[in-house]
Amino acid sequence: MRGKALPYVFLVPSVVVLGTMMGYPLVRMVMLAFQNMNNYRKFVNPSLVSYVGFDTFSSILHDPLFWQVIRRTLIWTALNVALSMLIAMAIAALLGRISSWARVILITVLLFVWSMPTIVTGTVFRWLFDNAYGVIDYILYLCGGKGMLHHDWFADPNQGLYVVVTSVVVWGALPFLVLALHAGMTQVPTELKEAARVDGASPLQVYRNVTLPILRPLLMITTALSFIWDFQVFNQIWTMRNGAPEQGYWTIGVYLFEQAFDRNRYSDGAVISVAMIVVMMLVLVFYIRQMLRIGDQK
């Protein structure tokens, strides 16, 4: 009998901790979405808080800014996921074709990139793209872009977000993706590739018809993970804009932060949180269904 209770006893600490530190805050967050805790006074004095029904929802959902942020987030996330997956697949394929000394060098660089904290990378890339002394402007100028010297990358949020922040996010995402995909590619049996080559397939055909199908489950997982990470990016945007991102830089994570914590509008933040989780789940359901379908085929 004692043996039967043992696993449950083992689970108690983690269930208690996750229940109080995660489960309860999520419930509290949903409650906040229906309350009026939209200033710090109510935060420190909870007796002033009351339920307002769907009022906060309707004010947020009627705000054009909200839909603008959702749209921007989805486009930006799609761009970042696509770019990081494509570049990662190219580098992973490259790793399979090079000499071992070159592989060691490239993997070492990837590991250093991987180990950089996002706050640090944000700070470093802000310096790289600095408009007065930034090296990127100078390199572009050396490459013939005469007008690029002292170019301000952040003046136009579209350029700042879709070029600069994208570059830092993709750069930071590459190591994990490349190493995971490379590990997956080395698991593709060489006999299969040889056989296809003997049958007269070109390298591209071998890749499309042999490597890709075997990699598919891994590609699904890494794409889903990239989506989860890119969708909620905050640290890099925050540091690159000196802790005060302009509205053109607001993706949903930044928007949530600005409303909930910068302006202490916790109820607005709660509604945005609900929206964030809903959008994320909608996209992930698609992936989970795809993955289940792949699982059925086997």
Next chain:
Amino acid sequence: MSAAYRRAPRRAMTAFWNSVAMLVAIVLGFPIYWMLLTTVKSNKDLISQHPTFWPSHFDFSSFSSAMDDNFGANLWNTVVITLGSVFISLAVGLLAALAVARFDFRGRKPFIVAILVVQMVPLLTILVGLLPLLNSTNLYGSVLGVILAYLVFTIPFIIWTLRTYIVGIPVELDEAAMVDGCTKAQAFRRVVLPLLAPGLVSTGVFAWIQAWNEFVMAREILAPAQNKTAMVWLTFFSDTPTHGSDYSGQMAGALIIAAPVIILFTVFQSRLSTGLTAGAVKG
């Protein structure tokens, strides 16, 4: 002869791909090189009309300018928070991982699925409900509050990865020890735990890195506190007017904060990447 003839273009191709790979390595490594370079550049070099790719002379003063009054205290906070959350989550997570990996019980599958789903919840959304909770329990502004908050992401991660390690240790080993007269607890302590040690270390290191790098939760929970964490310090450091344009100081600070992570990553490199990718492949 014909084989050598066929191999020649292939060797040329390898040389070509090798140079492409080196180009990729240079591009990817450049931001890190630039960070290191900036820390040892003199101010004159930094504000020269055109950036130079090598310092005219080495100047290490950036490291002392980075260490302002708050740096030490904030770094110490980070150490306490990181160690605290890692040790608590290792203890709590090991028990749950054992339950999931070694016992068959009702509710096992739902628990595993829950742990997977829990890892997808954005920290920012938890924070919205967590702050009022911490406020009402007087943990708002306290280091303990941050430690407890970090358990939200360290525990699921540790359960998930330790589970794989425990499954890898054959049950026959503890059974053999029990045949030899060990109790279940003794078998665990003498047989399973030593075999699990490498798994505990690398899982702990990874949780350590995640906690060390966390920013938003630390910033918001420690808002009323005098001392923050090193990550929060770095963002404040670049925001303050006196330090805002001190890029060599910022890069030195960034390097000091990133150094422990980089060192651990290098030391545990092979284990970390194989562990993570194995997890990713197997789902």
